[in-house]
Amino acid sequence: MRQQDERESDMTVELICVGTELLLGSIVNTNAAYLAEKCADLGLSCYFQTVVGDNEERLSLTLSQAVKRSDIVILCGGLGPTEDDLTKETAARVCGVELELSQSVKESIRAYFEKRGMDAAENNWKQAMIPRGAQIMVNHNGTAPGIIMETGGCLLILLPGPPNELIPMFEESAAPYLRKLTPEVIFSRTVKIGGGCESKVEMLVKDMIDRQSNPTIATYAKTGEVHIRVTAKASGLREGKKLVKPVVKELKKRFGDAVYSSGEDCTLEDAVVNLLHAKKLTAACAESCTGGMLSARLVSVPGVSEVYRAGFVTYSNKAKKKLLNVKSETLKKHGAVSRKTAREMALGAAAVSGADVTAAITGIAGPGGGTEKKPVGLVYIACSVRGKVTVKKFFFNGNRQKIREAACTSALLLMRNCILHFG
Amino acid sequence: MRQQDERESDMTVELICVGTELLLGSIVNTNAAYLAEKCADLGLSCYFQTVVGDNEERLSLTLSQAVKRSDIVILCGGLGPTEDDLTKETAARVCGVELELSQSVKESIRAYFEKRGMDAAENNWKQAMIPRGAQIMVNHNGTAPGIIMETGGCLLILLPGPPNELIPMFEESAAPYLRKLTPEVIFSRTVKIGGGCESKVEMLVKDMIDRQSNPTIATYAKTGEVHIRVTAKASGLREGKKLVKPVVKELKKRFGDAVYSSGEDCTLEDAVVNLLHAKKLTAACAESCTGGMLSARLVSVPGVSEVYRAGFVTYSNKAKKKLLNVKSETLKKHGAVSRKTAREMALGAAAVSGADVTAAITGIAGPGGGTEKKPVGLVYIACSVRGKVTVKKFFFNGNRQKIREAACTSALLLMRNCILHFG
Numbered sequence: 001m002r003q004q005d006e007r008e009s010d011m012t013v014e015l016i017c018v019g020t021e022l023l024l025g026s027i028v029n030t031n032a033a034y035l036a037e038k039c040a041d042l043g044l045s046c047y048f049q050t051v052v053g054d055n056e057e058r059l060s061l062t063l064s065q066a067v068k069r070s071d072i073v074i075l076c077g078g079l080g081p082t083e084d085d086l087t088k089e090t091a092a093r094v095c096g097v098e099l100e101l102s103q104s105v106k107e108s109i110r111a112y113f114e115k116r117g118m119d120a121a122e123n124n125w126k127q128a129m130i131p132r133g134a135q136i137m138v139n140h141n142g143t144a145p146g147i148i149m150e151t152g153g154c155l156l157i158l159l160p161g162p163p164n165e166l167i168p169m170f171e172e173s174a175a176p177y178l179r180k181l182t183p184e185v186i187f188s189r190t191v192k193i194g195g196g197c198e199s200k201v202e203m204l205v206k207d208m209i210d211r212q213s214n215p216t217i218a219t220y221a222k223t224g225e226v227h228i229r230v231t232a233k234a235s236g237l238r239e240g241k242k243l244v245k246p247v248v249k250e251l252k253k254r255f256g257d258a259v260y261s262s263g264e265d266c267t268l269e270d271a272v273v274n275l276l277h278a279k280k281l282t283a284a285c286a287e288s289c290t291g292g293m294l295s296a297r298l299v300s301v302p303g304v305s306e307v308y309r310a311g312f313v314t315y316s317n318k319a320k321k322k323l324l325n326v327k328s329e330t331l332k333k334h335g336a337v338s339r340k341t342a343r344e345m346a347l348g349a350a351a352v353s354g355a356d357v358t359a360a361i362t363g364i365a366g367p368g369g370g371t372e373k374k375p376v377g378l379v380y381i382a383c384s385v386r387g388k389v390t391v392k393k394f395f396f397n398g399n400r401q402k403i404r405e406a407a408c409t410s411a412l413l414l415m416r417n418c419i420l421h422f423g
Numbered sequence: 424m425r426q427q428d429e430r431e432s433d434m435t436v437e438l439i440c441v442g443t444e445l446l447l448g449s450i451v452n453t454n455a456a457y458l459a460e461k462c463a464d465l466g467l468s469c470y471f472q473t474v475v476g477d478n479e480e481r482l483s484l485t486l487s488q489a490v491k492r493s494d495i496v497i498l499c500g501g502l503g504p505t506e507d508d509l510t511k512e513t514a515a516r517v518c519g520v521e522l523e524l525s526q527s528v529k530e531s532i533r534a535y536f537e538k539r540g541m542d543a544a545e546n547n548w549k550q551a552m553i554p555r556g557a558q559i560m561v562n563h564n565g566t567a568p569g570i571i572m573e574t575g576g577c578l579l580i581l582l583p584g585p586p587n588e589l590i591p592m593f594e595e596s597a598a599p600y601l602r603k604l605t606p607e608v609i610f611s612r613t614v615k616i617g618g619g620c621e622s623k624v625e626m627l628v629k630d631m632i633d634r635q636s637n638p639t640i641a642t643y644a645k646t647g648e649v650h651i652r653v654t655a656k657a658s659g660l661r662e663g664k665k666l667v668k669p670v671v672k673e674l675k676k677r678f679g680d681a682v683y684s685s686g687e688d689c690t691l692e693d694a695v696v697n698l699l700h701a702k703k704l705t706a707a708c709a710e711s712c713t714g715g716m717l718s719a720r721l722v723s724v725p726g727v728s729e730v731y732r733a734g735f736v737t738y739s740n741k742a743k744k745k746l747l748n749v750k751s752e753t754l755k756k757h758g759a760v761s762r763k764t765a766r767e768m769a770l771g772a773a774a775v776s777g778a779d780v781t782a783a784i785t786g787i788a789g790p791g792g793g794t795e796k797k798p799v800g801l802v803y804i805a806c807s808v809r810g811k812v813t814v815k816k817f818f819f820n821g822n823r824q825k826i827r828e829a830a831c832t833s834a835l836l837l838m839r840n841c842i843l844h845f846g
Contacts, residue, residue, distance in 0.1 A: 025460030037448030049474035199504040199544035291722020292715025295736040299714020310742040313718040313734025398564040402587045
């Protein structure tokens with residue numbers, strides 16, 4: 001929020017995404033996220049994003065409001081050849097300018113189809129009609145040209161909806177144009193804290209948040225972790241880094257070992273894999289209720305092969321015994337979801353795979369299988385480092401999926417901790 | 424478009440997603456897509472979606488406009504414990520009601536932390552403040568309660584931002600509430616088609632789409648599959664079913680075996696697990712580049728234990744040899760990413776686990792490791808049913824994550840196919 005307020009003085013941009021598929025939820029609005037991030041990087045402040053259908057009345061209402069309150073309005077979608085597509089027509093009307101045929105656009109449309117051995121359909125020529133005085137952005141991946149136009153001090157940028165047309169056009173034409181308008185650069189770093197809860201973390205940095213102006217500090221809650229984003233505005237990259245550095249340093253001082261990423265953005269699984277590389281240790285996993293999710297997260301890291309030995313999904317007791325040599329009496333006496341079983345799974349995975357570090361997860365993810373003594377959400381996680389085993393007991397809330405995700409995150413945090421304090 | 428026009432007369436809903444992360448493009452707005460799709464299913468017409476930051480002035484501007492023009496406004500995000508979170512406070516102000524402490528919510532927040540062996544932070548109690556007269560929706564997956572309130576004939580529904588809190592709450596509380604408001608019942612069935620491409624599927628049903636009025640037909644592209652939703656509006660459930668039935672029947676006729684779900688909604692992994700149950704077969708997986716994702720998807724199905732034997736994550740050649748008895752000369756001669764290795768992985772998994780059906784995945788997920796002959800995206804998938812092995816070669820596009828997801832979906836489709844045609 002403050003991050004926003006900091007920018008009150010800046011140039012503001014507003015996004016309007018046009019498309020019935022978005023209103024129906026047929027597709028996710030990735031264009032908005034892409035454009036928002038790019039605009040933030042350009043130092044533009046985005047306060048509003050709107051999605052509206054291919055409907056002239058509602059689009060014109062939305063656009064008229066946007067041009068009044070923002071310096072720049074980026075519209076995407078509705079530039080196609082069909083009758084439904086009326087973003088350009090509506091924008092021209094709101095700006096009070098006529099559409100006129102652009103020979104150069106007509107030519108490039110003809111060329112586009114020629115290149116593909118096709119003839120342009122009649123309605124494609126509609127796409128060659130351009131608002132008078134507008135600037136054209138070439139579309140190398142489709143027939144809809146991009147358009148830059150001005151109205152009463154507000155800049156309008158019209159982009160095609162398909163990401164494979166929008167993204168190249170933005171990078172090639174729109175971004176350079178916008179960069180000229182904004183002198184400042186934005187530099188940000190995210191400090192990632194494992195095992196925290198947002199409200200607690202926020203209280204620990206409240207004084208910093210209250211003091212903040214540039215850089216700004218914002219906290220983001222994730223499953224089992226909290227991210228703190230430090231964002232500075234500066235005249236250049238070097239100055240931006242210089243502004244962010246001391247704040248990141250202070251955060252690392254306050255949260256110590258709990259900080260697993262503070263430089264180049266890295267995920268929790270990246271951090272664990274990097275730590276394995278650094279300490280020249282190998283790892284393996286044994287999973288029951290998570291069924292391979294923990295392995296999958298580790299293997300999502302490129303170059304994991306040198307440090308990752310193997311993963312075992314032992315959902316049934318039979319598999320626990322056969323693949324990991326968990327003792328029958330352990331399962332009988334303590335049950336599959338127990339401190340002792342988790343311990344034997346971790347040690348078994350180490351023995352079979354020969355890995356230095358092994359993590360084992362056994363728990364009740366639900367919806368069924370819970371009892372008074374062992375409710376849904378109860379999970380035991382063991383981590384063994386060269387035979388030294390740590391076992392932790394957790395209660396996670398939520399549905400089967402949420403419990404399994406939380407268990408994997410906690411397992412990665414436990415692995416990281418055990419490796420950090422090893423030797 | 425058509426679907427929209429059908430509904431011009433209906434009850435309208437407007438979505439407002441609150442969060443600086445969305446304005447900065449730090450996250451993609453999947454909540455909007457989810458809610459839009461659900462609202463469409465409920466027969467509500469959504470004409471506007473807005474994203475605004477945690478800023479009181481702009482949020483109250485947006486909300487005041489929304490309550491004037493829409494029958495229902497769904498707000499998500501900004502219900503957290505931190506100072507930034509002010510959706511509830513702003514909504515109360517716009518509706519002109521006070522916030523008052525809810526003992527029941529306070530109790531459930533205390534219980535939430537107690538269960539996790541933590542103490543609630545001071546600012547968590549802020550979440551127990553509820554607008555006077557509002558209805559509370561219980562949050563089983565977090566501390567922020569959902570809220571339903573009325574103002575001047577407009578209904579406000581406040582949901583927490585994290586999808587793993589928003590989705591269960593919407594299904595459990597908001598959807599049933601909204602269903603009561605719409606006189607017509609909306610009955611829809613989704614026909615899920617494995618391995619199709621959207622444009623092809625659309626061509627095969629174009630005549631049906633052109634003829635549609637009630638029920639309506641909409642296609643949704645997913646990774647490696649296409650979903651066709653058939654939605655009918657009727658005065659009662661029975662009539663709705665009667666309208667939908669023949670259309671679903673026709674779609675099943677046109678797509679045959681490729682249809683894996685057409686009744687009660689079921690996922691691809693559900694379909695495979697159900698098929699295993701039905702044919703009394705057991706399964707196991709051997710994964711290289713997917714690193715456990717395939718196992719994790721199967722284990723995500725409750726009650727999988729009776730049919731799921733074990734999973735092996737053999738990312739390194741060593742593990743492939745040690746755990747699955749893949750021959751050294753096979754790896755030397757054909758490489759880890761080869762038809763032969765996939766085959767031996769599947770047979771190895773069968774031998775070790777004793778499972779009837781085994782799937783094996785080996786491929787190059789990138790970003791590194793690609794060559795002229797074996798580019799990034801090349802994946803071999805093998806499925807063995809009682810020793811009868813089928814191996815398929817795939818080329819997938821996208822980044823490491825996309826390639827791995829596509830490989831898992833294709834493996835599930837192959838498993839389904841092999842089981843269907845077994846015996």
